[in-house]
Amino acid sequence: MFSGKHFAGLGSFLKDRWLMIFAFLFQIVLVVLTVQLELVLQAAALPLSTVTYLVLLSLAILTVVLAFDYLRQVPFRRRLQQALDHPVPVEEALVLSGSVSSEQQAMERLSKQVYSRYVQQIESLTERHEQHLTFIKQWVHHMKTPLSVLHLTFEAIEKGHQHFSDELLRNVQEELERLSEGLHMMLHTARLGQFEVDVHIRQVDLEQMVKEEINSLKNTFIRSQVYPKLETTTEQLYVESDQKWLSFVIRQILTNAIKYSYQDHPTTVTCRLEKKRDLIELTIADEGIGIPPQDLKRVFQPFFTGENGRKRKSSTGMGLYLVKQVCDRLGHGVTIHSVEGQGTKVTISFKVLSIYKDVR
Structure with a gap:
């Protein structure tokens, strides 16, 4: 030197x-x-x-x-x-001053541009790190509840204070499903940081995928007295997407539809598939409590739970955020409409770039 x-x-x-x-x-x-x-x-x-x-x-x-x-x-x-x-501090090292020649002035401009990009990257990484830590803390907090319930339940069984029954099995199954849902979300949150490496775009049978996700949540639907309904045209709709990530998105929206439906009487969650001129749309509509107007614009923000989320301790505020992030990276549109007290509709839009097969 x-x-x-x-x-x-x-x-x-x-x-x-x-x-x-x-x-x-x-x-x-x-x-x-x-x-x-x-x-x-x-x-x-x-x-x-x-x-x-x-x-x-x-x-x-x-x-x-x-x-x-x-x-x-x-x-x-x-x-x-x-x-x-x-x-010296990075900002002093990267931001030069006092240039006189054209080359030095170009170097000074370049150093300022590099510093500006550096600051943006640091802020982005800091924000992502803070979001990750916040999510980890919330996730650990929410996972404590089902673990505590399971621990107390089996402790009561060992001491002979409680015996196996259909109701007990349902409660254990519910807590296990909550654990599974939390682990599922945690896994996809971790994978989101390496999305480009983890993605594989191919043609996906949208109707079949919706059916599979509904079937995987069958017990949750029955226990919550929420009944799924699938409406579609006669044609088999194919979209170009990543099967694993799209499956996560659909499952998350269905889970929210169940979670925020009225639990005191039977309700319906309707999944409608339709093809428009240049779009294929999947709309998932529930008959639940809906979203207050003041919260509707913020539902895709990380950790935003709103009034409904604060009433339900199981809400992390990350579900719709992840849905939005995944859809944006896959090139799918996602919109949400809701009327408080009447229900919510979430629509995923796919560009018509795929092959369609008529079902004969």
Whole structure:
């Protein structure tokens, strides 16, 4: 590494301009030789004093030019070398100042752009890290409840205070499903950071996928007295997506539809598939409690639970956030409409880029 003295000093300055100095000196010699040759052809000679005067005058002009250029660049060169020699904050090292030449000014602009991008990346990483820590804390907190219930239940059974019954089995199954749901969300949250590596786009039978997700939640539907209904056209709709991620999105929306449905009487969750001009839409509509108008604009924000979420301790505020993130990265649209007290509709839109097969 150069020291501050070497880099900002005259030696380093002259070393950077050796080609220009050599060209200037070569030009002086060339001019003198040319003039001397012309005089020789005319049977004359250029006096040595005159040659000496021309060389000294040219060297004086070169020295003045170099000195002026050196003096005006010293502050910038010293500032740059100080950043190299001494540990300084990143913002001071990346943001240069005092540039005079066009190259230095371009470097200064570049350093400011790099610093700006650096700050944005740091802020983004910090925000993601804080969100991850917050989610971990919330996830651990929510997982404590089903674990505590299961522990107390089996402890009561061991002491003979409680015996296996259909109701007990249902309660245990419910807590296990809550654990499974939490682990499922945690896994996909971790994978979201490496989404590009984990994604595999191919043609997916949308109707079949919805049926599979409904069937996987069969026990939850029955226990909550919520009954699924699938409405579709006669044609088999294929969309281009990642099967694993799209399955997660549909499952999360169905889980929310069950969670926020009225539990005191039977209700319905309707999944409707329809093809429009340039879109295929999957709409999942429940007959639940709906979302207050003031919360509707924020449901896709991380950790936002709103009034409904605060009434239900199992809400993490991450479900719809993950749905939005996944849909955006897959290139699918997602919208939500809700009327408080009447229900909620979540619509996923797919671009028509796929092959359709008529069911005969």
